[in-house]
Amino acid sequence: MKIAILGYGNLGKGAEISVTNAPDMELVGIFTQRDPASITTITGAPVYKAIDLINYRDKVDVLLLCGGSATDLPHVTPQYAGSFNVVDTFDNHNHINEHFNIVHSAALAGGHLALISTGWDPGMFSLARLYSASILPSGKVYTFWGKGVSQGHSDAIRRIPGVKDARQYTIPIENAMEAVRKGENPSFTARQKHLRQCYVVAEDGADKAAITEQIKTMPDYFEPYDTTVEFVTEEELLRDHGELPHGGAVIHSGTTGQKDEHKETIEYKLTLDSNPEFTASVMTAFARAVFRMYQRGSRGCISVFDVAPADLSLMSPEEMRKNLL
Amino acid sequence: MKIAILGYGNLGKGAEISVTNAPDMELVGIFTQRDPASITTITGAPVYKAIDLINYRDKVDVLLLCGGSATDLPHVTPQYAGSFNVVDTFDNHNHINEHFNIVHSAALAGGHLALISTGWDPGMFSLARLYSASILPSGKVYTFWGKGVSQGHSDAIRRIPGVKDARQYTIPIENAMEAVRKGENPSFTARQKHLRQCYVVAEDGADKAAITEQIKTMPDYFEPYDTTVEFVTEEELLRDHGELPHGGAVIHSGTTGQKDEHKETIEYKLTLDSNPEFTASVMTAFARAVFRMYQRGSRGCISVFDVAPADLSLMSPEEMRKNLL
Numbered sequence: 001m002k003i004a005i006l007g008y009g010n011l012g013k014g015a016e017i018s019v020t021n022a023p024d025m026e027l028v029g030i031f032t033q034r035d036p037a038s039i040t041t042i043t044g045a046p047v048y049k050a051i052d053l054i055n056y057r058d059k060v061d062v063l064l065l066c067g068g069s070a071t072d073l074p075h076v077t078p079q080y081a082g083s084f085n086v087v088d089t090f091d092n093h094n095h096i097n098e099h100f101n102i103v104h105s106a107a108l109a110g111g112h113l114a115l116i117s118t119g120w121d122p123g124m125f126s127l128a129r130l131y132s133a134s135i136l137p138s139g140k141v142y143t144f145w146g147k148g149v150s151q152g153h154s155d156a157i158r159r160i161p162g163v164k165d166a167r168q169y170t171i172p173i174e175n176a177m178e179a180v181r182k183g184e185n186p187s188f189t190a191r192q193k194h195l196r197q198c199y200v201v202a203e204d205g206a207d208k209a210a211i212t213e214q215i216k217t218m219p220d221y222f223e224p225y226d227t228t229v230e231f232v233t234e235e236e237l238l239r240d241h242g243e244l245p246h247g248g249a250v251i252h253s254g255t256t257g258q259k260d261e262h263k264e265t266i267e268y269k270l271t272l273d274s275n276p277e278f279t280a281s282v283m284t285a286f287a288r289a290v291f292r293m294y295q296r297g298s299r300g301c302i303s304v305f306d307v308a309p310a311d312l313s314l315m316s317p318e319e320m321r322k323n324l325l
Numbered sequence: 326m327k328i329a330i331l332g333y334g335n336l337g338k339g340a341e342i343s344v345t346n347a348p349d350m351e352l353v354g355i356f357t358q359r360d361p362a363s364i365t366t367i368t369g370a371p372v373y374k375a376i377d378l379i380n381y382r383d384k385v386d387v388l389l390l391c392g393g394s395a396t397d398l399p400h401v402t403p404q405y406a407g408s409f410n411v412v413d414t415f416d417n418h419n420h421i422n423e424h425f426n427i428v429h430s431a432a433l434a435g436g437h438l439a440l441i442s443t444g445w446d447p448g449m450f451s452l453a454r455l456y457s458a459s460i461l462p463s464g465k466v467y468t469f470w471g472k473g474v475s476q477g478h479s480d481a482i483r484r485i486p487g488v489k490d491a492r493q494y495t496i497p498i499e500n501a502m503e504a505v506r507k508g509e510n511p512s513f514t515a516r517q518k519h520l521r522q523c524y525v526v527a528e529d530g531a532d533k534a535a536i537t538e539q540i541k542t543m544p545d546y547f548e549p550y551d552t553t554v555e556f557v558t559e560e561e562l563l564r565d566h567g568e569l570p571h572g573g574a575v576i577h578s579g580t581t582g583q584k585d586e587h588k589e590t591i592e593y594k595l596t597l598d599s600n601p602e603f604t605a606s607v608m609t610a611f612a613r614a615v616f617r618m619y620q621r622g623s624r625g626c627i628s629v630f631d632v633a634p635a636d637l638s639l640m641s642p643e644e645m646r647k648n649l650l
Contacts, residue, residue: 122650130637130645137639138346264596267592267596273587273589277581278460278589282460285460306635308630313630320630324454
């Protein structure tokens with residue numbers, strides 16, 4: 001199947017590697033808003049102008065939309081879903097149904113299939129939540145994130161005057177996770193589930209105490225959490241905090257038995273050295289499913305919930321049953 | 326949807342509770358080879374003779390086959406798959422494709438849908454293996470079992486002369502799991518992954534040293550493992566080892582990046598107080614999917630790999646996306 005990538009940030013680069021490694025896929029090219037001449041790709045894949053993408057309508061089976069959820073995907077996904085089968089990583093949980101409906105109309109109108117909100121959360125974590133809730137409907141599910149870099153929180157710090165650069169780690173509180181694993185079904189405040197750890201590069205002469213105060217009191221982002229702030233040099237930030245690790249765990253705890261006397265705990269845990277590369281690997285597997293489902297006649301918008309796992313695999317049904325069932 | 330249960334051992338009892346708790350299901354009854362008059366059900370569900378089941382062809386949407394894999398399911402599943410939509414927990418990994426093909430023919434001939442090998446391994450662990458292998462195809466997957474009671478190994482001990490009763494726990498070796506979590510991709514012998522812990526009630530005057538020797542040297546079952554044997558009284562066995570806990574973890578470790586420089590680890594872990602009740606809860610959720618897929622026209626044999634997760638859920642697609650995606 002022929003794959004194209006729109007957007008060449010961290011996610012697009014991860015997708016380039018993942019698609020290139022897939023034996024059943026061919027990477028048609030990378031499409032960008034920037035000047036293609038300014039970009040050297042990792043694998044040598046060709047780079048084209050985003051505006052030329054429409055000329056590749058008949059040469060692309062699935063288009064991976066590798067833009068950001070905040071500003072790009074809300075309009076980019078509906079824009080392309082009419083002309084291509086697309087996969088996106090829309091992750092604004094509060095607006096997923098809204099995004100779904102708009103993309104659904106666009107995809108149906110153009111006779112294409114669109115899969116939104118893949119990746120790991122939403123994505124693999126959503127699947128962990130759905131399977132668990134379906135098996136043990138009376139149980140309670142908890143999602144913990146980290147340890148990992150939150151791009152949104154890092155950006156929020158960078159917008160503070162006097163801040164040159166910053167990196168924010170979200171850290172799950174181990175005692176909280178343990179209480180959930182024990183089936184205690186606790187109720188948590190935001191502060192009881194996660195810590196926020198900030199590494200900040202201040203501009204010369206900036207008031208560090210004022211920056212710290214502004215971070216710790218920032219509504220929604222930091223105020224509801226215990227937050228630590230440490231100032232580092234630009235070199236230290238690059239050297240010690242230059243990667244984008246992430247991960248977390250979905251823990252579902254429920255009961256079975258006539259008197260709910262048996263506790264059953266399901267945990268799905270990710271430990272990722274590279275958040276964007278793992279996300280891109282998930283996108284690539286779901287692109288395979290989109291191609292197959294489109295060939296079988298599926299149209300409109302779907303999510304990871306609508307994909308039979310067999311459609312993600314490179315193996316034949318017999319191999320799958322023999323080796324993995 | 327109308328559900329019937331065939332077999333009333335631990336699994337059948339778990340299914341009775343799980344189906345009764347499902348708001349979209351009605352339990353038609355429990356069918357057994359034994360004398361129905363000899364059975365008092367947990368929920369008061371009616372009990373019928375297995376031989377009468379065929380008269381309920383038009384009154385049952387899905388039949389849960391709650392017999393054992395060793396002797397029952399290889400012939401029971403094909404027998405009923407022609408007349409009912411069925412779900413089984415066939416767990417003989419080496420014969421799954423053989424079982425699949427026989428059940429497929431029977432189900433197709435009768436115009437029904439059969440889902441085989443559900444539960445947690447095969448079942449949820451199979452799904453964990455398939456998703457992981459699809460996302461990170463270059464990685465390596467490891468399955469650890471326990472701590473939990475292995476019925477097969479407990480039975481094997483009971484067949485030794487002089488043994489009155491026994492319970493065997495399979496215990497994963499923590500250091501081995503840690504090596505996998507660190508992405509070291511180790512190779513293990515059976516002995517390096519699991520321990521076997523046996524609690525044995527000896528008959529009066531039995532030669533305990535001889536029993537211990539026979540257990541530890543039993544081929545396949547115990548010889549390839551480090552095995553401990555402890556003799557206990559009948560009361561102690563009932564009091565301390567009367568439950569059927571189990572669980573384990575599927576850990577997949579792979580890499581991403583141009584030079585495979587980033588490790589990504591996916592872990593799916595179950596901690597179960599009751600193996601049969603959890604297995605029954607999984608069966609119940611997949612029975613829902615079988616009913617829906619049958620209504621949409623699916624026929625023949627399928628596995629958990631062929632079921633879109635949305636079909637397991639009680640929620641509407643909108644609710645699912647809002648609450649779980």
